[in-house]
Amino acid sequence: MQVDQFFASLWDVYTQVAPQAQRIQTLFTQQGEQVINDHIAFRTFAHSPIALEKLEPVLESLGYHAYGAFRFEGKHLKARCYKHESQTDAPKIFLSELLTEELPEPCQAIIGQLVAQIPNDAVTGPEIFWSKCLWQPISEQDYVTLLEHSEYAAWLSTMGMQANHFTVSINHLSKTPTIEQVNQLLMDEGYTLNQTGGLVKGSPELYLEQSSTMADKVSVTFAGGETRVIPSCFYEFALRHKQPNGELFDSFIEGNADKIFDSTNTAS
Template identity: 55%
Template structure:
């Protein structure tokens, strides 16, 4: 599978539960812009057949290599970023992993029960990244307990393994290459923005500015047949700046990403 095929499949899956993303893309196109993707992100659970150590080899088959490691203490997450070895224009990939063993015993019990349903002989290939849940839906009570402790855990328990967000590369836009202008455009069209820590996360001095919409909503039926509207996925916007050597910064800033995670919080 080529990288183009991989990201096309991801996008097609993404917009089925994130229609705002296609609406935002069309908005930029209508303003004469070509939308180029900076990176995508995925979420997963530790110590499972789909943890980071199992997903990394799949990413590597697409020509990627690890480029950075990150820790989010408060959210109990480890993460890695990946860059393509030969295709400089290929979007970056960011995978975070919830450390289940760091949660409370009730939360661990729920998540261990869900992840125990993942087949041990699961064959991993690029399609795992649009597979969705590999377990049954939790009950509404289990979901509520998870959400009180970890919005990340609650989101992953319902949405599963699929792309969490795409990211517009602002520095590659022709007219809207200022993050403030992007946010103003989005707000004028009624797209809710993540305001945690301010609508703009980061700064030119940090070589990276980011913002994002709040996640779309999707109605799901829980295992106890109760329906609830829960967050799905969101759209991110990133502007990268050149470093002292004139090279565009390609990494991620933990303080920014920590706030971007909250784009899937229930409002």
């Protein structure tokens, strides 16, 4: 599979549950902008058939290599980022996984039941990244239990394997070249933005500024037939700054990413 086909398939699945992303992209293109994707992100379960180390070879087959590792103690996550070896404009990829063993025992048991349903050979190619839930619907009570201890776990239990966000590269915008202008445009259009730590995460001094919408909402049906409207996926915006060596910063910042994760929180 070609890289452009990979991202086109991801975008098709993503915009089904995050229609705001398509509308925002259209908003930019109608202003004459070319919307370039800075990066996308995925969430998964550690110690599972879809753990980070199982998924990484698929990214490598697409021409990606890892170049950074991160740890989010408060959210019980670890992550790696990837960039393409030859296509400099190809979006970067941020892949995180939940360290289930750090959660309370009831959460471990619930996630264990989900993971046990995933085939050991689930990862066979790029399509794993838009396979969604590889387990039967979770019960509403189990969802609530996960939600109490980990928004990430609750989200993953219902949304599964798919891009949880795409990211507009502000560096490639001409009409709204600052993150403040982008945020104002979105708020003027009625979009709700992630306020955790302020509208802008990061700073020019850190060489990376990020903001994001709050996730769209979708209705899910639980194992007992109950339905609930929950957060789905969101759209992010990133502005990268030049480092002292003259090169654009191309990695990620744990403090920023930790706040961006909150874009799928249910309290919005």
